[in-house]
Amino acid sequence: MQANVNRKGEIPLPRINVIEKFCKSCGLCIEVCPKKIISIGDTANDKGYFTAVCINQDECIGCGLCATICPDVAIEVYK
Amino acid sequence: MEKQIFKRSKGLTDVSFSFCPGCTHGIIMRLIAESLEELDIIEETIGVSPVGCAGFCQNFFTCDFVGAAHGRAQAVGTGIKRSLPDKMVFTYQGDGDIASIGTQHAIHTAARGENITSIMVNNAIYGMTGGQMAPTTLEGMKTSTSPFGRDKALTGSPVDLPKLIANLEGAVYVASVSVDSPKNINIAKKAIKKAFMVQKAGLGFAFVSVLSTCPTNWGLSPAQSMQWLRDNMMPIYELGELKVTEEVKSL
Amino acid sequence: MERVLMKGNEIIGEAAIRSGCRLFFGYPITPSTEVIEYLSAKFPDVGGTIVQAEDEIGAINMCYGAACTGNRVMTASSSPGVSLKQEGLSYSAAAELPMVVVNVNRCGPGLGGLGPAQSDYFQATKGGGHGDYRLIVLAPSKAQELYDYTMMAFDLAEKYRNPVMILSDGFLGQTMEPVILKEKPASEEYDRSWIVNGAKGREKRIIASYSLTNEIGEENNLRWEAKYKAIEEQEQQWEEFQTDDAEYLLVSYGTTGRICKSTVIEARKKGIKLGLIRPITLWPFPKKAFAPFMDKVKGIVTVELNTGQMIEDVELAVRCKPETHLFRRQGGMLPTEFEILEFVESKFNLNSDKEV
Numbered sequence: 001m002q003a004n005v006n007r008k009g010e011i012p013l014p015r016i017n018v019i020e021k022f023c024k025s026c027g028l029c030i031e032v033c034p035k036k037i038i039s040i041g042d043t044a045n046d047k048g049y050f051t052a053v054c055i056n057q058d059e060c061i062g063c064g065l066c067a068t069i070c071p072d073v074a075i076e077v078y079k
Numbered sequence: 080m081e082k083q084i085f086k087r088s089k090g091l092t093d094v095s096f097s098f099c100p101g102c103t104h105g106i107i108m109r110l111i112a113e114s115l116e117e118l119d120i121i122e123e124t125i126g127v128s129p130v131g132c133a134g135f136c137q138n139f140f141t142c143d144f145v146g147a148a149h150g151r152a153q154a155v156g157t158g159i160k161r162s163l164p165d166k167m168v169f170t171y172q173g174d175g176d177i178a179s180i181g182t183q184h185a186i187h188t189a190a191r192g193e194n195i196t197s198i199m200v201n202n203a204i205y206g207m208t209g210g211q212m213a214p215t216t217l218e219g220m221k222t223s224t225s226p227f228g229r230d231k232a233l234t235g236s237p238v239d240l241p242k243l244i245a246n247l248e249g250a251v252y253v254a255s256v257s258v259d260s261p262k263n264i265n266i267a268k269k270a271i272k273k274a275f276m277v278q279k280a281g282l283g284f285a286f287v288s289v290l291s292t293c294p295t296n297w298g299l300s301p302a303q304s305m306q307w308l309r310d311n312m313m314p315i316y317e318l319g320e321l322k323v324t325e326e327v328k329s330l
Numbered sequence: 331m332e333r334v335l336m337k338g339n340e341i342i343g344e345a346a347i348r349s350g351c352r353l354f355f356g357y358p359i360t361p362s363t364e365v366i367e368y369l370s371a372k373f374p375d376v377g378g379t380i381v382q383a384e385d386e387i388g389a390i391n392m393c394y395g396a397a398c399t400g401n402r403v404m405t406a407s408s409s410p411g412v413s414l415k416q417e418g419l420s421y422s423a424a425a426e427l428p429m430v431v432v433n434v435n436r437c438g439p440g441l442g443g444l445g446p447a448q449s450d451y452f453q454a455t456k457g458g459g460h461g462d463y464r465l466i467v468l469a470p471s472k473a474q475e476l477y478d479y480t481m482m483a484f485d486l487a488e489k490y491r492n493p494v495m496i497l498s499d500g501f502l503g504q505t506m507e508p509v510i511l512k513e514k515p516a517s518e519e520y521d522r523s524w525i526v527n528g529a530k531g532r533e534k535r536i537i538a539s540y541s542l543t544n545e546i547g548e549e550n551n552l553r554w555e556a557k558y559k560a561i562e563e564q565e566q567q568w569e570e571f572q573t574d575d576a577e578y579l580l581v582s583y584g585t586t587g588r589i590c591k592s593t594v595i596e597a598r599k600k601g602i603k604l605g606l607i608r609p610i611t612l613w614p615f616p617k618k619a620f621a622p623f624m625d626k627v628k629g630i631v632t633v634e635l636n637t638g639q640m641i642e643d644v645e646l647a648v649r650c651k652p653e654t655h656l657f658r659r660q661g662g663m664l665p666t667e668f669e670i671l672e673f674v675e676s677k678f679n680l681n682s683d684k685e686v
Contacts, residue, residue, distance in 0.1 A: 012080070012081035021095060022095050022096070024099075024100035024101070025100060026100035026101035026294075026301040027101070027300065027301055027302055028101060028301050028302060028305070030302075031302045031305070032260070032261055047095075049100070062084065064084060064085050064261075065261040067085040068085075068261040068264050068265065069106065069260070069261050069264065070105075070106075071096070071098070071100075071101060071102055071103060071104070071105030071106050071301075072095070072096050072105050073087050073088075073091060073096075073105065073109050075085065076083060076085055076086060076087075077083070077084050077085035078081050078082065078083050078084065079081070079082055079084050
């Protein structure tokens, strides 16, 4: 996945990457995200879990709260 | 230049955790794995897994592991540490393991000041076996063996194990933490890492109890479980660093 | 080589030290306590580590942990304490861990008494703990054997990656006798690619005994079964005393095995062709010893300090062909060689025609 680029073309901006094979759709990341930009996506992984997705990468501030609370260590954070 | 600021620790294998969605075991194991990696002790660490959901941890860490009988992890850990005093030994036990059948060993491992680290995952219930009452179950809490709610008159009150252990001289560092929120998770990480540093410095027995959830057996969603923990467990189980000797302070 | 006068339990301790054992986890229980007391005094000089555990269950689990690291480890207890260890022994066998476990058999059941007994034969040889496992069980009958068999136990444990039990008794444990403190015999190097000691420069290892699926469970059990079959084939040990021309056989182990030698001598004085088979390994039971006799002897008497345990294995070994009787004392009592002989004579009507 490519680095997030803002509208002016400057890089990098904070972003997350959800590792689909680990995500169990538990929703804890959604609870803690201060920008409310994570939600359950509409793609299921091999185990049948609809994995979490960041629905608005531009708003990500790279706080890492989602990754901190993820019980499956499924979220990577980049800044 | 983009940097990865949050990455899966080398202390964890690449295997997907088999726990239920939202189970806090995964958070706690991440904290332990990161502590081992940051202290550069993965290769000299031997973990002891119990009976219970926690027992699966042996598959998820990248260090050596020994599986113990129910309640006996600390005795097994004592045997390993006495045989290989230069290695790091830790036990990872649920409350149903250490605070019930394993309490004899919990007390005496601490009393003897065995130089190992024990982590208790407290979700106030017997998770693996389908949600029976545990000695840590709260009054009024409904479980499969307290279907009408735990009745103090019949079955007593919950056991606050870290408080008991803190009373023993051999226990030099005892902390009670929670993983219900990112803020508390970061506090928990500090305590867990310190508990390993205590062992590395050869100071005595270190014990960290972690308030945890069991969404499946509590019948709540993962997010609701975290709130339930805050509302019901925190008032009962004292949080904080319950015991820190002078030597540990100077670490 | 020193020849010293030592107490039975202490002999086991000394043999353990000379076998290279530097780890002992135990709990005091009469009549085994001298083992932990002796080692508490001697271990510091040889760099050994000893922990008096909170209970017998703690002790066996400490042995389990230490055994995982590939170092020689021992525990010693007596009947009620050994009962507590059964889960730990099942786990240790399943995890295929070498260790030496001493049972100084005392009178049971329940709190029982402190005197010698053989009432733990079933517990030692038929499992005791849950599941299909076996302990290799050695039965010394005198001081020198307490020493020699302890050394042998550590080697057998490592050879087969299995707990080995030394089944002593309250008489042997407490008796002082001269013993020669032999050098440890050279032992083979056994595979150590399973030991857990920190995953430096290698893949991580797990020692556990969980069978996640029924298929895995069957696979595991077949593997263990094959090991036990190999031990049965290769490790049966026994002693024969005046059996060449024997018409009647005594079968007995441990202290009574020793008393029976005197019985055989007394019988021979009277012209009775009595012999003795003394099992040294109780498991694997020395079935091979009986094959030459099952169609030859007129009768067998097992001499035991219980209500009849080993006799079942003897009857199986001889396919119930010769008439077999049990002579027994219980509660800690020991028989004289004459009592045993009287019993043999009366059961088989020997010497009755010689009465005046």
